[in-house]
Amino acid sequence: MEGEIDAGARLPVPVTVFGPLHLLALRVHRLADTGHGHEALIAADAYLAIAHAVGDDRTVPFLVQGQMYANLHMGRLTEATELGERLLRLQQESGSALGEAKVLCDLAQVDVLRGRYFLAMRNLARAAVLLDQPYTDVDRRISALCSFAEAATAAEMYETAATTYEQLSIAHAGFGLVHAATLLHWGLRLGHVGRHDEGANRLRRSAEITRRQVEQRPDDMVAGAMLALALAKLGDVVPAEKLAREAVMPLRQAENYRYARMAHLALGISLRTQGALAEARTEFVAARELCMFGPRPDEKPVIRFEMALTALATDDGQAGRDMFEAVEGQTRELWRLRMQRLAMLRQARQREESEAARARAEREVLRDPLTGLDNRRRFDLLMDRIDRGRVRTPLVLLLVDVDHFKAINDAYSHVTGDRALREVARILRAHCRAEDIPVRYAGDEFTVFLHGDLAVGREVAERIRAAVARTDILPGVRITVSVGLAVLAEGMSGETLFRAADDRLYAAKWSGRNTIAS
Numbered sequence: 001m002e003g004e005i006d007a008g009a010r011l012p013v014p015v016t017v018f019g020p021l022h023l024l025a026l027r028v029h030r031l032a033d034t035g036h037g038h039e040a041l042i043a044a045d046a047y048l049a050i051a052h053a054v055g056d057d058r059t060v061p062f063l064v065q066g067q068m069y070a071n072l073h074m075g076r077l078t079e080a081t082e083l084g085e086r087l088l089r090l091q092q093e094s095g096s097a098l099g100e101a102k103v104l105c106d107l108a109q110v111d112v113l114r115g116r117y118f119l120a121m122r123n124l125a126r127a128a129v130l131l132d133q134p135y136t137d138v139d140r141r142i143s144a145l146c147s148f149a150e151a152a153t154a155a156e157m158y159e160t161a162a163t164t165y166e167q168l169s170i171a172h173a174g175f176g177l178v179h180a181a182t183l184l185h186w187g188l189r190l191g192h193v194g195r196h197d198e199g200a201n202r203l204r205r206s207a208e209i210t211r212r213q214v215e216q217r218p219d220d221m222v223a224g225a226m227l228a229l230a231l232a233k234l235g236d237v238v239p240a241e242k243l244a245r246e247a248v249m250p251l252r253q254a255e256n257y258r259y260a261r262m263a264h265l266a267l268g269i270s271l272r273t274q275g276a277l278a279e280a281r282t283e284f285v286a287a288r289e290l291c292m293f294g295p296r297p298d299e300k301p302v303i304r305f306e307m308a309l310t311a312l313a314t315d316d317g318q319a320g321r322d323m324f325e326a327v328e329g330q331t332r333e334l335w336r337l338r339m340q341r342l343a344m345l346r347q348a349r350q351r352e353e354s355e356a357a358r359a360r361a362e363r364e365v366l367r368d369p370l371t372g373l374d375n376r377r378r379f380d381l382l383m384d385r386i387d388r389g390r391v392r393t394p395l396v397l398l399l400v401d402v403d404h405f406k407a408i409n410d411a412y413s414h415v416t417g418d419r420a421l422r423e424v425a426r427i428l429r430a431h432c433r434a435e436d437i438p439v440r441y442a443g444d445e446f447t448v449f450l451h452g453d454l455a456v457g458r459e460v461a462e463r464i465r466a467a468v469a470r471t472d473i474l475p476g477v478r479i480t481v482s483v484g485l486a487v488l489a490e491g492m493s494g495e496t497l498f499r500a501a502d503d504r505l506y507a508a509k510w511s512g513r514n515t516i517a518s
Contacts, residue, residue, distance in 0.1 A: 020054075020056055020059070021047065021050065021051050021054075021056045021059040022058075022059050022062060024043075024047040024050070024051075024059070024063070025047065025059050025062035025063050025065075025066055026062075027043060028040050028043050028044045028047065028062075028063060028066030028067070028070070029062075029065075029066045029069065031043060031066075031070070032066055032069040032070035032073055033069065033073070035073065035255070037070040037071070037073055037074040038070075038074075040066060040067070040069075040070035041067060041070050041071075044063050044064075044066050044067045044070070047059075047063055048060065048063050048064075051063060060090065061087055061090045061091060061094070061099065064083055064086060064087045064090065065087055065103075065106075067083050068080050068083035068084050068087060068106065069106075071083060072106075072109070072110060072113075073294065075294075077110055077113055077114050080110045081107065081110050081111075081114070084103055084106055084107040084110060085107070087103050087106075088100065088103045088104065088107065091103055093434065093435055094434055095433070095434025095435075097130050097133065097135075098130070098131075098135060098137060098140045098141055098143075098144050099140070099144075100127075100130060101126075101127040101130040101131050101144045101148075102127075102140075102143060102144040102147045104123040104124070104126050104127035104130070105123070105124065105127045105144065105147035105148045105150070105151045106147050106151070107119075107120075107123050108120040108121070108123040108124040108127070108151040108155075109147070109150055109151040109154045111123065112151065112154040112155045112297070113154060113297070117155070117341055117344065118344065120151070120155060121155075121341065121344040121345045121347075121348045122348050122352075123151075124148065124151055124152070124155075124345055124348070125345060125348035125349040125351070125352040126352050127144070127147075127148055128148070128349055128352070129349070129352045129353055129356050131144060131145065131148065138171075142168060142171065142172065145164055145167070145168055146168070148164055149161045149164040149165050149168070149178070149182075152164065153182060153185075153296070154296070154297055155297075155338075155341050156189070156297060156298050156334075156338045156341070157338070157341055157342055157345065158182055158183075158185065158186035158189070159186075159342065160342070160345065161182045162179065162182045162183060162186065165178055165179035165182055166179055176209050176212075176213065177209070177210070177213065177222065177223060177226070179209065180205075180206040180209035180210050180226055181206075181226060183202045183203070183205050183206035183209075184202070184203065184206040184226055184229060184230055184262075185296070185298055185299075185302070186199075186202045187199040187200065187201070187202030187203035187206060187230070187233065188203075188229075188233060188302050189298060189301075189302070189331075189335065190202065191203075191233065192301075192302070192305045192328075192331050192335075193331060193332055193335045199233075200233075200234060203230045203233055203234050204230075204234065206226065206230045207227055207230040207231060207234065210223045210224075210226045210227040210230065211227055213227075214227055214243075221246070221247040221250045221251050221254075221256075221259070221263075222247075222251070222256065222259045224243045224244075224246060224247040224263075225243070225244065225247040225248070225251060225259040225260070225262040225263040225266065226259070226262060227240075227243055228240045228241075228243035228244040228247065228262070228263060228266035228267075228270075229244075229262045229263075229265055229266040229269070231243070231266070232244070232265075232266045232267075232269040232270045232273070233269060235273065237269070237270040237273045237274060238270075240266050240269070240270045241266075241267060241270040241271070241274075243266070244263045244264075244266040244267040244270065245267065247259070247260075247263045248260060248263035248264060248267060251263055252290075255293075257290045257293040257294070258293075258294070258295070258296070258299075260290055261287045261290045261291065261295070261299060261303070264283045264284070264286045264287035264290070265283070265284070265287050265302070265303065265306060267280075267283045268280045268281070268282075268283030268284045268287065268306060268310070269306060271283060272306075272309070272310050272313060277310060277313055277314045278314075280310050281307065281310050281311075281314070284303060284306055284307045284310060285307075287303050288300075288303050288304075288307070291303070301330075301331060301334055304327055304330075305327055305328075305331055308323060308324045308327035308328070309324070311323060311324065312324040365377065366378040366381070368439075368440040370418060370421060370422065370440070371421055371422055371424075371425035371440050372422075372425060372429075373425050373428065373429070373438050373439055373440045373446070374437060374438070374439045374440070375439065375440060376439070376440075376441060376442060378437070378439055379439045379441055379447060382437065382439075382449055382494075383494030383495070383497075383498070384494065386488065386492075386493065386494035386497060387493050387494050391449075391488070392451060393488055394451070394452060394453045394487065394488070395449060395450065395451060395452075395487070395488040396450045396452060396453070396454060396456065396457030396485055396486070396487050396488070397447060397448070397449060397450070397485070397486050397488065397497050397498065397500075397501045398447060398448040398450055398457060398460070398461055398464075398483055398484070398485055398501070399441075399445065399446075399447055399483065399484045399485075399498075399501045399502060399504070399505040400424070400428065400445070400446040400447070400448065400461075400464065400481050400482075400483050401444060401445050401446075401481060401482050401483075401505055401509070402420065402421070402424060402444040402445075402479065402480075402481055403479070403480045403481060403482055403509075403513040403514060404513075405417065405420075405443070405444035408420060408477070408479070412477070417444075419473070420473050420479055421440075421444060423468075423471060423473045424446065424468060424473075424479075424481065425438070425440065425446070427464060427467045427468055427471065428446060428448060428464060430467070431460055431463050431464050431467065432448060432450070432460075433451070435451045436448060436449065436450050436451060436460075437449040447501075448460070448464075453487070454485065454487050454518060457485045457487070457518065458485065458516065458518055461483040461485055461516045461518075462516055464481065464483065465480070465481055465482075465483055465514065465515070465516055468480060468481045469481075469514060480513060480514035481514070482505060482508040482509050482513050482514065482515060482516070482517075483505065483508060483515075483516040483517070484501045484502060484503070484504030484505025484506070484507065484508055484516070484517050484518070485501060485504055485516065485517070485518035486498075486500035486501035486503075486504060486518070504517040504518055505517070
């Protein structure tokens with residue numbers, strides 16, 4: 001692309017829900033997910049400049065998300081946190097509850113990796129409450145639930161992750177393997193803390209899922225490595241060894257180190273069970289060495305425990321027993337901390353649910369029952385925020401008044417008048433963004449607290465006026481509105497702002513109605 005991009009330009013492509021540049025964002029995500037973090041960051045910087053230049057605001061959050069994932073995969077957790085917090089603000093400003101929930105989950109995962117468990121559990125709890133709401137956007141809800149399960153997995157909260165993945169597997173068969181992986185690690189850890197029957201249960205369930213995949217696709221080395229590890233721990237070592245040997249080198253060559261580690265583990269456990277202790281230790285060392293390539297938090301403890309078991313089998317003298325007991329004690333302590341995190345999440349969830357219920361009750365108090373808009377009490381609270389200098393600027397106040405409303409009530413009944421007010425309220429909502437606040441001020445008068453300058457205010461006011469004028473609210477009856485606008489200036493009180501908008505509304509009425517004045 002040569003030359004500079006005109007700031008007012010728009011790309012000649014249709015705008016989708018993801019934005020016209022979403023393919024560029026997908027490239028950033030692919031680079032981040034395949035270990036090309038530096039390339040992902042360079043690409044994201046370039047694409048963000050293009051998105052801002054052509055006004056593609058919808059793609060910006062996806063590019064920032066790609067930057068966050070790239071930093072996360074590169075271990076740059078502070079940078080990932082900063083980008084996540086920026087992305088959270090973008091999602092909150094856009095009013096996307098699902099987008100907000102996904103970012104909260106991603107931030108929780110970063111917080112877990114940084115050891116900030118209190119913040120992680122609070123973010124996960126907030127996300128869980130948001131995800132409990134009904135949504136029509138199935139794909140974005142699935143994406144948010146994936147992030148929820150990944151964060152729970154990072155915190156080793158297998159119960160939470162497995163329940164989520166099982167829920168996702170019902171809707172989409174592609175989640176079967178990640179569900180199986182969760183059950184597999186859960187079963188391994190249960191066995192390491194002495195809960196062998198429960199552990200074997202999870203391992204068998206994991207094996208059932210992966211065996212179906214291997215039978216359908218014998219060349220699936222990922223499923224093969226997972227099945228091999230489950231079978232090895234269940235004592236079925238001959239097929240486990242065969243599967244592991246078939247999978248280990250292809251996985252290493254494909255740089256799929258996570259599942260290569262599983263194959264080495266499976267091979268090591270199988271060889272140890274068959275008495276080949278030196279060869280078994282070699283496989284565990286290979287698995288440990290691959291941990292330099294982004295391991296799960298629970299993989300190192302699993303490998304360490306299996307190595308300690310092998311060392312004990314090699315030398316069951318006092319030194320070997322002492323070393324094993326030290327590793328076993330550490331494993332139990334890690335399990336105790338894991339249980340604490342589960343309790344923290346439950347408590348945080350209860351707090352968030354109570355807060356959400358209180359917020360819902362407050363919203364009902366501030367809601368006009370006829371139109372569903374905010375009511376006069378909400379208006380007074382906003383005016384108080386203006387008086388205290390706590391409102392983000394620039395801000396424009398719109399006063400919207402239905403023309404000749406009394407005549408409509410007198411000629412067609414109050415029921416018809418109510419229907420007209422509800423339709424005007426619907427139009428106001430349709431032309432307001434998430435950060436704008438439409439209010440039924442009194443009777444047939446409405447206000448809109450609009451974030452933007454006077455030019456934006458005029459544009460929105462004209463759209464509202466035109467939409468009402470062309471809407472067939474009552475057959476054969478033309479209903480119109482007049483609109484007055486005023487800009488919040490520095491040091492201006494709420495009362496002064498309202499008087500200025502009211503003067504403009506009076507001017508609009510005086511000039512013949514069905515018009516705007518600013």
